[in-house]
Every structure is written in structure tokens, then in C-alpha cells.
Amino acid sequence: MKDFDKFSDEKLSILLFEGDAGAFEEIFNRYWLKLYGAALKRVKSREAAEEIIQDLFTLLWAKRESIQIQKSLAAYLFTSVRYMVFNYIQKEIVRENYKDSFQAAHIFCDNSTEETVFLNELIRNIEKEVKCLPSQCRSVFELSRKENKTNREIAEFLGISEKTVEGHLTKAIKHLKVGLADLSRLAAWFLLLI
Numbered sequence: 001m002k003d004f005d006k007f008s009d010e011k012l013s014i015l016l017f018e019g020d021a022g023a024f025e026e027i028f029n030r031y032w033l034k035l036y037g038a039a040l041k042r043v044k045s046r047e048a049a050e051e052i053i054q055d056l057f058t059l060l061w062a063k064r065e066s067i068q069i070q071k072s073l074a075a076y077l078f079t080s081v082r083y084m085v086f087n088y089i090q091k092e093i094v095r096e097n098y099k100d101s102f103q104a105a106h107i108f109c110d111n112s113t114e115e116t117v118f119l120n121e122l123i124r125n126i127e128k129e130v131k132c133l134p135s136q137c138r139s140v141f142e143l144s145r146k147e148n149k150t151n152r153e154i155a156e157f158l159g160i161s162e163k164t165v166e167g168h169l170t171k172a173i174k175h176l177k178v179g180l181a182d183l184s185r186l187a188a189w190f191l192l193l194i
Contacts, residue, residue: 009073140168
């Protein structure tokens with residue numbers, strides 16, 4: 001049985017490259033706590049630090065045959081932790097941005113009840129104002145907006161000129177603007193809330 005705790009980092013690296021599980025275990029025991037401390041200092045989360053170190057050692061074993069340690073095993077491990085912490089922080093920033101965007105979208109969509117109430121109120125007010133229009137003007141407006149007829153079609157249907165149709169539409173729209181002025185201020189205020 002080998003006494004791995006007496007081996008140098010260089011010897012352990014060579015044995016690790018050769019697939020020696022005992023050398024890997026010694027590296028793990030020798031560096032786990034130090035690497036965990038380095039990760040914890042940067043990520044401020046025990047769970048995240050543990051996960052980073054677990055991932056590091058998993059990769060170390062899985063890629064042991066292709067890893068090239070240039071200076072020392074300790075330098076390689078601590079540099080790896082630094083990169084893994086950097087990647088973790090980047091992912092957390094993306095995750096937080098996504099969460100913030102999702103919450104903002106959810107809040108925006110969550111106003112559906114208020115929007116429905118407001119829309120129903122708007123429709124009621126428009127209908128009330130349309131009923132106040134003179135009969136010919138109301139007919140022209142309803143044919144234009146509800147039945148989507150062109151000015152020419154309305155003129156032919158009612159037996160009036162296109163200019164008269166345009167005049168009635170202009171009059172109806174002006175009447176609606178005045179009649180719905182209070183509601184439009186309410187709409188602007190409502191839109192600022194969402």
C-alpha cells in the first residue's frame with residue numbers, strides 16, 4: 001500500500017495522469033478545504049462553493065489524462081477554482097437578469113383583471129358617447145368603425161356624398177375626443193402604473 005500523504009504534488013500529478021485513484025484521493029484530501037475556502041470567499045454561499053469544488057474534482061478525475069499542469073498542482077487547482085467561480089458568477093448574473101425580466105413580465109401580465117375592467121369601462125363610455133351623436137352622424141360612425149365600410153360604401157348605402165361621410169366622421173371623432181377626455185387622462189395614468 002502506497003503512503004500517498006508523503007508524495008509530492010508533482011508525483012501525485014504523475015500518478016493521477018496514470019489513473020491512480022489513491023493519488024486522486026490524496027489530492028482531494030490535501031486541497032479540498034483550501035479550495036473550498038477560496039471559492040467560499042468569492043461566492044459567499046456554502047452550497048455554491050461546495051458545488052464548484054465538487055465539479056472541479058469531478059473534472060480533474062474525468063480529464064486526468066488530458067490535463068496539462070504547467071507550474072504546480074496547487075497553482076493549477078487554484079486557477080481552476082478562480083475560473084469556475086468566474087463562470088458561476090456570470091451564470092448567476094444571467095439567472096438574476098432572467099428572473100428580473102420574468103418578474104417584470106409577470107407583473108405586467110398580472111394586471112389582466114385591471115386591464116379588462118378598464119377596457120370594459122372604455123367600451124361602455126364610447127358606446128354612451130356614440131349614442132349622443134345625431135342619428136345620421138351615429139350611423140356613419142357605426143358603419144365605418146363597427147362594420148369596417150369604406151367612405152364610398154357608406155355614401156352609397158346612405159345615399160349621401162363622400163364629403164358628407166367625411167364630415168360626419170370628423171364630427172363624431174371630435175365629439176368622442178371631448179366626451180372621453182376624462183377617460184383618456186385616466187388611461188394615461190393607468191398606463192404609467194404598468
